[in-house]
Amino acid sequence: MSRPVRILQLYPRDMNIYGDWGNTLVLKQRLAWHGYDPEVLDYNPGDAFPDDVDLIVGGGGQDSGQIVIVDDLQKLGPRLHDLAEADVPMLLVCGLYQLFGHHFDTVDGRRLPGIGLLDVHTVGGTTRLIGNITTRHPDVGDLVGYENHSGKTYLGAGAQPLATVVQGAGNNGEDNTEGARHRNVLGTYLHGSVLPKNPRLADRLLAQAVDNRYGEFSPGAVDDRYADQARRVAMSRPR
Amino acid sequence: MPVTTVLGKVVRRAALARGGGSAFPGLFVERLDPSYVRRVLATLPRGVVVVSGTNGKTTTTKIVVDLLESQGLRVFTNRTGSNFVRGVAAALLGAVDVRGHLPADIAVLELDEAHAVHFVKEIAPRYCLLLNVMRDQLDRFGEIDHTARMLQSIARATTEAVVVNRDDPRLGAQVFAEGITGPTLRSYGTSAALSASFPSDDNLYGGSEGAPHPAPATYVDDTQLDSVEGDRAEISYAGGSHSAHLMLTGVYNVLNATAAIALTRAVLGGDLREPQMLEALSKVRPAFGRGETLQIDGQTCAMVLVKNPAGFRLALSSYDPADTATMIAINDNYADGRDMSWLWDVDFASLRAGGVTTVAGVRAYDMALRLRYDDVPVGVVTPDPERAVEEFLRSTTGQDKRIYCTYTAMLAIRKVLGTKGALDKVVA
Numbered sequence: 001m002s003r004p005v006r007i008l009q010l011y012p013r014d015m016n017i018y019g020d021w022g023n024t025l026v027l028k029q030r031l032a033w034h035g036y037d038p039e040v041l042d043y044n045p046g047d048a049f050p051d052d053v054d055l056i057v058g059g060g061g062q063d064s065g066q067i068v069i070v071d072d073l074q075k076l077g078p079r080l081h082d083l084a085e086a087d088v089p090m091l092l093v094c095g096l097y098q099l100f101g102h103h104f105d106t107v108d109g110r111r112l113p114g115i116g117l118l119d120v121h122t123v124g125g126t127t128r129l130i131g132n133i134t135t136r137h138p139d140v141g142d143l144v145g146y147e148n149h150s151g152k153t154y155l156g157a158g159a160q161p162l163a164t165v166v167q168g169a170g171n172n173g174e175d176n177t178e179g180a181r182h183r184n185v186l187g188t189y190l191h192g193s194v195l196p197k198n199p200r201l202a203d204r205l206l207a208q209a210v211d212n213r214y215g216e217f218s219p220g221a222v223d224d225r226y227a228d229q230a231r232r233v234a235m236s237r238p239r
Numbered sequence: 240m241p242v243t244t245v246l247g248k249v250v251r252r253a254a255l256a257r258g259g260g261s262a263f264p265g266l267f268v269e270r271l272d273p274s275y276v277r278r279v280l281a282t283l284p285r286g287v288v289v290v291s292g293t294n295g296k297t298t299t300t301k302i303v304v305d306l307l308e309s310q311g312l313r314v315f316t317n318r319t320g321s322n323f324v325r326g327v328a329a330a331l332l333g334a335v336d337v338r339g340h341l342p343a344d345i346a347v348l349e350l351d352e353a354h355a356v357h358f359v360k361e362i363a364p365r366y367c368l369l370l371n372v373m374r375d376q377l378d379r380f381g382e383i384d385h386t387a388r389m390l391q392s393i394a395r396a397t398t399e400a401v402v403v404n405r406d407d408p409r410l411g412a413q414v415f416a417e418g419i420t421g422p423t424l425r426s427y428g429t430s431a432a433l434s435a436s437f438p439s440d441d442n443l444y445g446g447s448e449g450a451p452h453p454a455p456a457t458y459v460d461d462t463q464l465d466s467v468e469g470d471r472a473e474i475s476y477a478g479g480s481h482s483a484h485l486m487l488t489g490v491y492n493v494l495n496a497t498a499a500i501a502l503t504r505a506v507l508g509g510d511l512r513e514p515q516m517l518e519a520l521s522k523v524r525p526a527f528g529r530g531e532t533l534q535i536d537g538q539t540c541a542m543v544l545v546k547n548p549a550g551f552r553l554a555l556s557s558y559d560p561a562d563t564a565t566m567i568a569i570n571d572n573y574a575d576g577r578d579m580s581w582l583w584d585v586d587f588a589s590l591r592a593g594g595v596t597t598v599a600g601v602r603a604y605d606m607a608l609r610l611r612y613d614d615v616p617v618g619v620v621t622p623d624p625e626r627a628v629e630e631f632l633r634s635t636t637g638q639d640k641r642i643y644c645t646y647t648a649m650l651a652i653r654k655v656l657g658t659k660g661a662l663d664k665v666v667a
Contacts, residue, residue, distance in 0.1 A: 019581060019583040197608070226604050226608040227604075230607075
């Protein structure tokens with residue numbers, strides 16, 4: 001019996017700066033290991049947005065990449081809001097995390113409009129927040145990764161942080177928060193990529209996506225020994 | 240100048256005696272006499288060549304030096320691989336005589352993008368060779384558009400000729416050329432038939448097809464790699480096609496050789512003695528740790544340095560894994576880059592059939608995890624590269640071997656191979 005699950009990569013051409021493919025690959029492989037049939041779709045500016053989408057992933061970009069997609073994303077905004085309210089899980093890393101907020105004010109004084117799905121806004125900074133990072137998620141435990149961003153993101157009253165910082169800078173290096181969430185939409189600065197070394201977070205996204213479509217999720221047994229050891233090493237490395 | 244030279248040489252000798260690296264004597268000179276490097280290099284009759292870009296600097300610099308020497312030039316270079324300004328200062332201390340005289344006609348310096356930007360403010364190069372802009376060490380440089388701007392500022396500071404890779408979407412762009420008004424612009428690249436072997440950064444990341452394109456009209460000269468078959472390459476320039484045998488392995492090294500020819504032609508102009516250049520090209524050996532092939536107990540063991548996703552992908556597409564035992568060693572020390580994200584931008588499917596015998600390095604488990612998600616079977620996983628390579632050699636007796644490794648892992652592995660006497664027997 002075929003049980004397809006459709007993963008949509010948002011703007012892979014322009015917003016895929018460093019390691020973002022890892023998140024897609026992890027979702028795809030784990031779906032297969034759990035006994036489902038993953039389909040990966042790409043959406044680039046000007047494409048027709050597909051009807052059936054179970055899970056959305058988006059990555060980071062250069063400033064030039066953000067400028068290319070920002071208008072297209074505005075057109076997509078209402079559609080993405082509808083999907084979010086229908087509990088479709090989404091994972092946005094770095095650049096798209098910023099543009100899922102209200103706006104991103106660049107260092108040279110331009111304001112890039114976001115779609116306001118997350119109640120956050122971002123201000124371009126002059127120093128990059130870079131290095132190994134460990135944070136604590138209320139449900140899945142420690143999230144480990146690598147952060148590399150100059151934008152500083154601030155949470156509004158309607159956003160929950162995804163995690164709290166244990167070691168590293170996080171959203172802005174000031175308030176100890178990392179990432180943001182609204183329903184099943186998660187924004188984060190952890191790349192590294194975030195999902196390979198945080199398989200419990202990956203499975204949470206998958207469980208929601210599969211549950212939305214089939215009314216239940218029955219996980220298979222996945223061997224995460226390498227991930228466990230890679231996490232331990234990452235947490236012990238210098239920033 | 241003599242005072243700085245003598246003091247610097249004393250410090251250098253002391254540092255060498257203590258087994259130290261090359262940077263400290265350079266730092267000493269930099270502090271004592273900040274304009275020392277500029278003054279010494281200013282005495283060179285043919286000036287300074289800067290080689291920069293993301294991938295292939297060390298190998299290309301080595302080829303350029305050999306080709307220029309084939310033309311009878313005395314060449315000073317920063318051979319130690321220490322490519323910071325103070326690394327150049329340290330290399331100078333080893334080369335000058337006690338009166339501070341540098342017995343050379345021209346200097347060929349490998350400089351990392353960020354350091355080159357500062358270097359060219361002090362010392363305007365007469366020539367520069369710009370190789371490519373790939374995603375590498377974004378923890379240092381932020382984004383690749385920024386890296387391209389750094390290379391452009393090197394080109395702007397150059398006085399005579401700039402040689403760029405026209406197939407690189409950023410370096411070969413009209414906008415890049417427009418920003419360079421002083422020096423003559425020259426280019427190198429590949430034929431359309433070879434474009435698939437040289438994906439640009441944009442190709443690697445699903446971007447638009449960067450088919451080879453002619454250089455912008457303002458470029459006065461072009462050197463093109465037409466074809467590669469086995470150890471023979473066809474390279475054309477000035478309206479003629481030339482055949483060369485190479486000891487270098489990996490198609491990207493043949494492109495580096497093409498770049499070196501373009502640069503040599505720019506420096507020599509009408510004085511170029513072509514047979515000598517092609518003869519020298521056929522004898523160039525790979526640089527330290529970059530595609531060196533050693534002989535161990537009757538089998539070959541190839542070392543392939545990998546530093547970024549583009550380099551790793553090009554290496555995997557260059558070498559056939561069949562009948563070869565594979566080891567991968569990944570460290571995340573400062574010199575390697577701390578960010579492991581890049582491993583997820585490399586496609587390891589070509590290793591699926593044969594698997595990877597040994598995975599080593601500080602980030603061995605990150606690497607093993609990456610391979611697991613590409614369904615590549617993994618044998619031993621162990622963080623210590625030195626112990627890992629011992630075990631790898633033991634467990635693969637009778638097989639040819641290939642070791643992909645990051646910079647500091649390469650140093651550790653080379654140490655072990657050195658104790659086996661293998662390093663004296665570089666075969667290619």
